[in-house]
Amino acid sequence: MPELPEVETTRRGIEPHCVDRRIEAVVVRQPALRWPVPGDLAAQLHGQRVEAVERRAKYLLLQLGDGTLMIHLGMSGSLRVVEPGLAPMTHDHIDIELEGGICLRFNDPRRFGSFHYLLPGAPTPLLDHLGPEPLSEAFDGAYLYRRSRGRRGAVKNFIMDGKVVVGVGNIYASEALFLSGIRPGRAAGRISAARYDALANNVKRVLTSAIEQGGTTLRDFVGGDGKPGYFAQKLLVYGRAGEPCRRCGATLREVRLGQRSSVYCIECQR
DNA sequence: CGCTGACCCTGACGGC
DNA sequence: TGCCGTCAGGGTCAGC
Structure with missing residues (x-):
């Protein structure tokens, strides 16, 4: 589903709810996405503060204190802010619960989306060979x-x-x-x-x-x-x-x- | 390096 | 009503 405008719309939608908030819990109900969600994702993210919500290509990049959470929405994914405690629906695969009663919920029927956690200096083969952003001056x-x-x-x-x-x-x-x-x-x-x-x-x-x-x-x-x-x-x-x-x-x-x-x-x- | 097709997965829809 | 084929906004990978 999402092309760049949809990812950017998502970024702008979640950014004000995420920035400066600490991650209190992460719930992975379905780890079989485009690439397997790391088994230790919750432990890696726990307690980290979201410093910025950025975008590169169709990837959402949540800059955390120690690393970067890289999310792709694939063909059918969405990421939205929901009320904490709201019962998960079909294909609600991952919740990121932030302080202040914010729940970021990832839903993706086709599971072509992905979650990666990147430590500084870690290899980023999925980003390394990407062309310029279409809205940048480099693209003409x-x-x-x-x-x-x-x-x-x-x-x-x-x-x-x-x-x-x-x-x-x-x-x-x-x-x-x-x-x-x-x-x-x-x-x-x-x-x-x-x-x-x-x-x-x-x-x-x-x-x-x-x-x-x-x-x-x-x-x-x-x-x-x-x-x-x-x-x-x-x-x-x-x-x-x-x-x-x-x-x-x-x-x-x-x-x-x-x-x-x-x-x-x-x-x-x- | 450039190009093609297979593949990952679920759901909606049309034809029979 | 159900079954089957086809298609859907993404991207990687193997093979030529």
């Missing part, structure tokens, strides 16, 4: 143009590659390509610098707009405050195959690229 059209030279794969797969740029998933890749008038299946290495300028700008625009709307809720996404996002109402192509293009009226078409569905307008996107 010139960067995309340079990285794409010689690549024959589809441009949509290219911008969804975390080694190229992080945080751009299937929804926002589809939307940004539509806004840029680029067909998702076009070879990445055969797109001009000018068109990559447009694409980089549209990636930034669509992500920024989605963050302002609290993310995209398709079925089940809720932010840290338990509320859904409202960007779904603004989607132009994602999930709209067979429906009319909002710009020209042509019937939107769907293709599969890299095992993911990709919707585009044959008139507006070349």
Whole structure:
């Protein structure tokens, strides 16, 4: 579920409830996530104070006194603040109980999410090869143009590659390509610098707009405050195959690229 | 290095 | 009503 805007929405939702609070208890009901949750997670976190809630790519990073709790929401995960003592529902896998009666609850039906605890200096193979943040200055059209030279794969797969740029998933890749008038299946290495300028700008625009709307809720996404996002109402192509293009009226078409569905307008996107 | 497909898991939905 | 195939916002990994 979550792409960068949903993770950022979660970060902003939980941050004010977490910072400066001490972790009093951690309950792991289901340790079989994308990677096994360390058996000593509760002992490692106990008593530590949350100093900051940060984000890198789609990872949430809770900076603690001694180390970092790294959380990924996977495809169907959510992290929200609930009343302490609230009975856990199906797929409520982990609780982090903070002083002051705050309970951070992790729910993830598909269990593609993950929890890692990192001590300073520990290897971080999951973070080491990530590309730049899409909302940073390092990410622009010139960067995309340079990285794409010689690549024959589809441009949509290219911008969804975390080694190229992080945080751009299937929804926002589809939307940004539509806004840029680029067909998702076009070879990445055969797109001009000018068109990559447009694409980089549209990636930034669509992500920024989605963050302002609290993310995209398709079925089940809720932010840290338990509320859904409202960007779904603004989607132009994602999930709209067979429906009319909002710009020209042509019937939107769907293709599969890299095992993911990709919707585009044959008139507006070349 | 770049690209493809398998795989991890549960749930929703459509067709029969 | 139930069974079966397909698909879903994520990402890693093996193999070529």
